[in-house]
Amino acid sequence: MSAKVLERFPAGAPRGSWPAEEYAARRRAEGLPATVVMDLNADAFLVVERAPEDD
Secondary structure (H helix, E strand, O other), X not given: OOEXXXXXXXXXXXXXXXHHHHHHHHHHHOOOOEEEEXXXXXOEEEEEEXXXXXX
């Protein structure tokens, strides 16, 4: 799987705030296949656009 990182968000967002999920939802509303993944080494959430799978 390959993916393009659209945006990075620090994992320490204020309680009750989900900026990475909100950003990904806006991208999905625009038609992009955006999802959120955790980069444990950087302690950050990444919003990525997954590339289509080759069959």
